[in-house]
Amino acid sequence: MSNAARIGGPGQIHGDPAWLVRRLAAVWVAAWMGMILLVVTLTIVTLTAPAAMNSAPPDGYSKAVKLAGEPLMRELMRYQAAEINGEMLAVWGWIQVGLATVLFGVLLLLSTVGKTQLGLSLAMAADSVLLKFVLIPNMDQFSRQLVTAEALQRLTLVNERYQMASLSFFISQSVTLLLACFLLVLLLRHSRASHRSGNR
Numbered sequence: 001m002s003n004a005a006r007i008g009g010p011g012q013i014h015g016d017p018a019w020l021v022r023r024l025a026a027v028w029v030a031a032w033m034g035m036i037l038l039v040v041t042l043t044i045v046t047l048t049a050p051a052a053m054n055s056a057p058p059d060g061y062s063k064a065v066k067l068a069g070e071p072l073m074r075e076l077m078r079y080q081a082a083e084i085n086g087e088m089l090a091v092w093g094w095i096q097v098g099l100a101t102v103l104f105g106v107l108l109l110l111s112t113v114g115k116t117q118l119g120l121s122l123a124m125a126a127d128s129v130l131l132k133f134v135l136i137p138n139m140d141q142f143s144r145q146l147v148t149a150e151a152l153q154r155l156t157l158v159n160e161r162y163q164m165a166s167l168s169f170f171i172s173q174s175v176t177l178l179l180a181c182f183l184l185v186l187l188l189r190h191s192r193a194s195h196r197s198g199n200r
Contacts, residue, residue: 018112025106025113026187032099033180036173039092043169046085049077086140089169093132096176100125113190120183124176131172139165 104121107113142162 021106021111022113022187022190025103025111026184028099028103028106029180029184029187032096032103033177033184035092035095035099036177036180039088040170040173042088043085046081046088047166049081082140082143086143089136089139093128093136096128097125097132100128113187117183117186117190120179120186124179124183127172127176127179131169131176135165135168135172139169 100121104118104125107118107121111117139162142165145161
């Protein structure tokens with residue numbers, strides 16, 4: 001019996017259709033995991049880009065430094081990195097909420113998975129909402145404050161606010177990745193077991 005039928009919803013999915021739904025859900029989760037790793041990597045690259053640019057600057061950057069001065073160029077690089085990172089994470093937040101909503105809806109209404117799989121998908125959805133509406137806005141806000149703060153205030157901002165927000169982001173994504181791994185394993189095990197029993 002499908003989860004839709006358990007809560008009084010219409011329709012049931014038996015046999016191969018249910019197996020196909022679980023397989024598609026597993027592919028969905030695997031793709032989500034890949035996107036998490038990509039976004040985390042891009043975030044790290046973006047945050048470290050200004051330092052990398054200063055360590056081995058191209059000719060055009062060196063000329064700009066001579067004209068505008070090194071302090072101003074560093075401020076500009078930090079600002080550009082903060083803006084790029086903020087826009088990227090804002091888009092990623094909405095994408096992740098969409099991924100979580102579709103996954104939970106499919107598992108709840110169209111599949112025959114158990115409470116454990118539904119609980120994992122619901123936890124992933126909750127974490128994606130927390131990330132989008134709390135962690136990413138805080139990270140973006142503190143990043144902007146870091147760029148515009150006075151030099152004497154920067155160390156405090158980095159240690160107490162920006163680093164904490166960044167750490168919370170990476171922890172949240174690690175939790176989502178861990179939950180996704182568990183859910184993927186359960187989906188694959190369930191689909192294999194159902195497929196074998198259906199072939200008997």
